[in-house]
Amino acid sequence: MKSLLTDQNPADDVSVRTLLGLGASHRDIAHLRQLQLAPLRGRGSLRLWMGVAMALIAAFTMVPHVRSVIVAGWLTCALSFSLWSYRSFATRPLGEARIAGPAEFALCNRHAFYSALLWTVPFWLQGLSPGTDHALAMWATTLLMMLTLAMIAHSLPTVCILYIAPVSLSAAVALVRAGAPQLAVVAVAAGLLLSFFCIRFAQNHIRFRRAEEVLHEKSETVSLLLREFEETSADWLWQTDSNRRLVHVSPRLAYALGAAADALEGQPLVQALSGDAWETGNFPRSLHDMAERMKRRESFSNLIVPVTIGGKPRWWELSASPRLDEAGKFLGFRGVGSDVTEQRVSAEQIAKMARFDNLTGLPNRLSLNEALARALDQAQSARSRCALLMIDLDRFKAVNDTLGHPIGDKLLAQVAARLKGMMDRSMTCGRLGGDEFAVVLHQAPSADEAEEMARRIIATLSRPYVVDNHQLFVGASVGYAIGPQDGATVETLTRNADLALYKSKDKGGNVVAAYVASLHAQAEERRVMEQELRGALDRGEFELYYQPVVTAEDGTLNGFEALIRWTNQKLGSVPPGRFIPLAEDSRLIAPIGEWVLRTACHEAMRWPANLKVAINVSAEQLTDPNFASVVVSALAQSGLPPHRLEIEVTESVFLRDGGGAAQLLDQLIGLGIRLSLDDFGTGYSSLGYLRKTQFSTIKVDRSFVVGAAKGSIESIAIIRAVVALADSLGMSTTAEGAETEIEVDTLRALGCSNIQGYYYGRPMPAADVLTLFRPPENLATAAA
Structure with missing residues (x-):
């Protein structure tokens, strides 16, 4: 009661x-x-x-x-x-x-x-x-x-x-x-x-x-609540007199300050919070702000101040209001405080995670955009230049596809470490995502400076890597744009540097490309082409042409190479050299390649049984673990014997792969399918590829054929070496691009096994191929 x-x-x-x-x-x-x-x-x-x-x-x-x-x-x-x-x-x-x-x-x-x-x-x-x-x-x-x-x-x-x-x-x-x-x-x-x-x-x-x-009763209630507050809360109460000195120091506050309550009694609050900095007066700004507010007798709330406790930095959150007696006389301050160090560290960690890449520790896209914005502002105010370099790793996808993402992540960390080691105070590097990086040059006196830096980056990132006992090779493609001439805003300069990077990738990678205005038109053309390419299969716009391959000794036909052609209602006839790289970049090469494989096998079944068909397969297709089953399905549905199918690959398959493609090729060889190494001599020409994989044929590039016909000693020596190497390994050689009788005679003299080129026939539709096998009387009947 x-x-x-x-x-x-x-x-x-x-x-x-x-x-x-x-x-x-x-x-x-x-x-x-x-x-x-x-x-x-x-x-x-x-x-x-x-x-x-x-x-x-x-x-x-x-x-x-x-x-x-x-x-x-x-x-x-x-x-x-x-x-x-x-x-x-x-x-x-x-x-x-x-x-x-x-x-x-x-x-x-x-x-x-x-x-x-x-x-x-x-x-x-x-x-x-x-x-x-x-x-x-x-x-x-x-x-x-x-x-x-x-x-x-x-x-x-x-x-x-x-x-x-x-x-x-x-x-x-x-x-x-x-x-x-x-x-x-x-x-x-x-x-x-x-x-x-x-x-x-x-x-x-x-x-x-x-x-x-x-x-x-009220005092007892307040005292009870305050005791309960101090006993159950992580916060503590504090109080000062009119001279801003601590009074009535509670045990919890004394414990938080790491000193005895008696020793703190009468000590200035700022001195208790600042630690050793009290002697020098070198206080943090927020502590100065709190001292000024207390001097002006102003209330403050949730003020975060750095304090030093036992020589260690901490973060406190303080709130207080002035105390007045009944006559309005200022008595001091009374407030509450809490240690928010853990929350502060967590907030800083979250902020860091929001601005830095977790995997590499480099600044992320947000931080790079801010750095680029500062560089552009500085360049515009000082009438100078800055530059943005966009970097994309070559052959990185193959590492992820064959060795797994953990290996890929470790490789990215090594790439980031190399890139960071190249930076000085006027540069900022970061990761945009995936295998894309960027470098901001805050000062770029000329485009030559940016290009030189890009070449150094390519040289540094192209050195071999060792990750979990795997030796890996990746290159880098770099595109750059100069600000503010190529873009006065972050968005514009980033877009233009990205266009330059696309240009670098289109050139085959491992090269530097600068932004030029014409890249916008090319980008638009590329966008339209990709859009049309996505529906080309459904619209039946692809067609296979076949180019004859003959025996060099007597000119007997022994097979055809299947070549894809694309005719679009908007774009007209699009060369393979333009749409094949786009199909690889846009991940459309797998369905297109499967269509080529099934169509070629089906057409080859209409030819004489002694003729084989050669099909080009890209590195992107060989990274697909389902490719072998697609080949088996195509052979089974068409009824084509495996020995009549020849798969042509280039050296890039091995450069972009950590071993998975070689295993897949071995599976195809086990099925009885023939393998051909295309464009040998134009790339690394590593003999290790020939040792690891049992190729049936080595193809000699047309550039050597032309050189040999003109009497080039180097070209003749290369062809002879390739022929001798093939003969010793039990392989045949096919020379590409023979267009004249002199070139044919030269290739025969140098010992090539097979010849392919316009001299014997241009690529032709499947219907024209069938006319080659009809008896003359059937042709006359058909003509009548």
Whole structure:
């Protein structure tokens, strides 16, 4: 049950009837009586000595007017009553909660009434008509007694009235009998006024005690909440005086600061937070900001400040507001703080993750864009130049496809380390994603400087890598654009550098390409071509042409090479050299290659059984683990014997692969399919390829054929070496691009096994191929 104090407004007065105990019982009357009795607690001795002193004074006053025996009798009674009253209350701790308030209240009232009866007697000890002098003397003594009682028992108006009323009335009657009615009126008036003031004093006392207990209750609640806050929360409270020095340092704050509370008491807050920096004055900016706000007596909230605790940096979040007294005087600051170091570290880590690449630790696209923006602003303001280099790794996809992404990730980390090692203060490198990187040159005096840097990057990134005992080779293609001439914004310069990179990739990779305005038209053409290419198969726009391959010795036809042609309604006839690389980049080469394989096998079944068909396969197709099953399916559906199918590959298959393509080629050889190494001599011409894979044929590029026919010693030597190598390994040789009789005779003389070129026939549609096998009479019949 709530107490009387919390049930009522402290400003409200308790009714007079309730104070006097005349009205209905209050719902918490016991607590009210305890408040009234509390001022009497510990004043038993004072009441005793007051009673003794007043009794002696009264007896001394009565001696001239009353016989000594009577005075002695009354004095004995008065002293005995004082001692009895003292002993009655000595064992009763008045006003305590464990004491029943109303019972003690009634006991006080009875003793007050008994005392009043005792003190009315002296007025009549001289007789029913006392003398004026005796009545006045006794009235002065009892008045002093009433005033003293009112001061001691002011919270108990009933006690005061029970004493004052009988004594005042007795004094008034005695004064009337003594012939002083005017003094009798004064005595009554004095009694009434004193009683009235006792009631008002009692009400004020109760009002004050109510406010005091409400304040105490609130203080206890606040203290309880603060204790609970400090015990259950990671935060702590702090407080300063008007000079911004710590006061009332809590144990939690002392623990957070790593010092004793006594040592921190009176220490400036900034000194406690700054650690060793206090001596130098080299504070962090946020700590300066907090000090300035406190100096201006301003509130602050959620202010993050760096602090030094035990020589280690920490981050605290502080909030505080100034303290003012009732008069508005500044007392200091009171606030709350918490250690947010872990949250700060987590936030910084998240921010770093948002701006840096997790795998390589290099700046990501966002950071690179910001660096490029700064470089462009600087270049425009200083009328200088900057550059953006876009880098794409060559042959990286093959590493992922054959050795797995973990190996690819480690390779990317090594690439990033090499790239980072090339940077100086005027450069920023980063990873855009996948195997794409970029370098921002904040100062590029000329395009030559950017191109030289690009060539250095290619040379550095093209060196061999060793990852988990695998030796890997990747190259790099670089495209660059100069700012602000090639683009005044980040978006424009990035797009143009990207176009230059496409140009570099189109050239075969491992080269540098600069941005030129014509690249926009090429990019648009490429976009349109890719869009048309995606629907070419469904629209049936592809067609296979076949070029004859003959035996060099007697010119006998022994097979055809299948060559794809594309005729589009918008683009017209598109050369293979233009759309094949695009098909590889856009991942369309697999479905197109499968169509070529199935169509060629189907057409070859209509030829004589001694003729084979050769099909070009790109490196992208050989990285597809399903390619072998596609070949088997094509042979099975068409019925073509495996030995009549020849797969042509280039050296790029091995350069872009870590071993997976070689395994796939071995599977095809196991099926009885023939393999041909195309363009041998124009690339690395590594003999290791011939040792690892059992090729059936080596093809000699047309450039050597033309050179040999013109008498080039180098070309003749190369062809002879290739023929000798093939013969020793049990392989045949096919020379490509023979167009004249001189070239044919030269190739025969050099020992080539097969010849292919316009001299024996241009690529022709499948229908024209079939006419080569019809008997003459069938041709005449068909003509008729």
